Amino acid sequence: MHKIRLLLLLSQTLLFGEFQYRVENTNFTISQGSVEPNADKSYVYNYDRLRLRTDYTKGKYFLTFIGDGVNYFGHEYVSAQDFNYVKELKSDTPFSAQTNYHDYYEGSVYAKLYRLYGGYEDNKNRAVLGLQNIQTGVGRIWTPTNLFNPKNIYALEPDETFGVAALSYTRNIDDTSHLSVVASQNADHTFKYGARYKAFLNFADFAVDAVSSDETKMVGLELEGNLGDTGVEVRSEGAYIKNILKKASGLEEKEFFQGIIGADYGFVNGLTLIGEALYSSEKFTREEILLNTDSEIFSNLVGSNFYTAISATYNFNIFLDGGVVYIESFNDKNSRFISPTLTYTQNDYNTFVLGAMIQNGPSDSEFGRYGNTYYFKYSLSF
Numbered sequence: 212m213h214k215i216r217l218l219l220l221l222s223q224t225l226l227f228g229e230f231q232y233r234v235e236n237t238n239f240t241i242s243q244g245s246v247e248p249n250a251d252k253s254y255v256y257n258y259d260r261l262r263l264r265t266d267y268t269k270g271k272y273f274l275t276f277i278g279d280g281v282n283y284f285g286h287e288y289v290s291a292q293d294f295n296y297v298k299e300l301k302s303d304t305p306f307s308a309q310t311n312y313h314d315y316y317e318g319s320v321y322a323k324l325y326r327l328y329g330g331y332e333d334n335k336n337r338a339v340l341g342l343q344n345i346q347t348g349v350g351r352i353w354t355p356t357n358l359f360n361p362k363n364i365y366a367l368e369p370d371e372t373f374g375v376a377a378l379s380y381t382r383n384i385d386d387t388s389h390l391s392v393v394a395s396q397n398a399d400h401t402f403k404y405g406a407r408y409k410a411f412l413n414f415a416d417f418a419v420d421a422v423s424s425d426e427t428k429m430v431g432l433e434l435e436g437n438l439g440d441t442g443v444e445v446r447s448e449g450a451y452i453k454n455i456l457k458k459a460s461g462l463e464e465k466e467f468f469q470g471i472i473g474a475d476y477g478f479v480n481g482l483t484l485i486g487e488a489l490y491s492s493e494k495f496t497r498e499e500i501l502l503n504t505d506s507e508i509f510s511n512l513v514g515s516n517f518y519t520a521i522s523a524t525y526n527f528n529i530f531l532d533g534g535v536v537y538i539e540s541f542n543d544k545n546s547r548f549i550s551p552t553l554t555y556t557q558n559d560y561n562t563f564v565l566g567a568m569i570q571n572g573p574s575d576s577e578f579g580r581y582g583n584t585y586y587f588k589y590s591l592s593f
């Protein structure tokens with residue numbers, strides 16, 4: 212009887228809250244060059260993700276669930292070594308956030324818990340517990356200070372990142388400043404701690420970041436503001452990082468600095484330009500990067516000391532948008548990554564995208580050693 216009363220009480224409580232749900236299906240048809248260097252091989256396959264999102268709010272409390280069902284279809288691709296690399300990519304959490312891959316003749320399928328978090332928010336406080344996204348940094352292309360949920364500009368979906376199992380808290384000190392702290396647990400059950408203080412100076416927003424764990428120490432600084440009355444938004448962030456990395460001969464401690472500087476400007480005719488440059492005092496070989504795919508600073512392991520990027524988007528009309536990202540790697544032999552897209556938005560529910568990821572340069576350069584990727588994307592949401 213006590214259990215029944217408890218269930219009735221919970222049901223009545225939930226009835227006074229507000230539920231929202233959203234279903235999204237994202238489907239890619241992809242012609243992808245091999246991720247093996249200088250491999251004259253490409254694969255044609257289909258990638259489909261069915262996503263369910265549910266949000267519940269009751270007063271100042273909230274709960275969010277996002278779950279995915281993922282299917283790869285294409286026998287040649289799921290049988291290749293390239294797909295084995297995909298299978299090795301998993302969230303750095305103390306619990307498994309996805310099922311095993313279930314292979315069938317033509318493909319492979321699995322389910323994934325993308326986000327699951329709940330919390331409390333009022334005018335001064337926000338506390339969140341669960342599998343969540345921790346946002347830091349001001350970069351549009353690179354965010355060297357983000358050691359929790361860094362995006363990958365070279366991926367088909369750069370903003371699709373693994374969740375972090377964490378407790379985060381933000382205190383709004385006043386209208387222009389706040390303090391955030393976070394404690395997350397890794398797959399090996401060790402903890403990573405972070406803190407961020409953001410405020411407004413007379414000319415710009417600034418933030419100070421710090422991250423500490425058994426293998427990583429990071430101190431960072433962010434600046435973002437308008438360049439006078441020009442309409443140009445300028446930004447910069449830098450991170451001093453100390454980390455223990457794996458090498459073929461054992462472990463090695465690395466200390467290095469990474470920083471970006473960038474600017475945005477939106478023209479009245481619908482054109483928006485973004486420029487950004489990344490400097491890293493250390494660069495890493497492909498072998499070092501592959502050995503450290505599970506590192507907390509994996510996104511900071513770059514193959515060049517200096518990069519520049521230009522991003523341009525243009526609204527042709529209310530239905531059609533075009534964009535391109537151009538990244539130049541300045542190394543012993545320069546190479547470049549070019550990603551054009553053309554997006555047609557039919558309505559609030561249907562979106563179509565044609566895109567490519569072109570890698571160009573000498574065969575022994577950072578980007579030139581890999582093949583190109585072309586894709587068609589269809590998104591349905593309701």
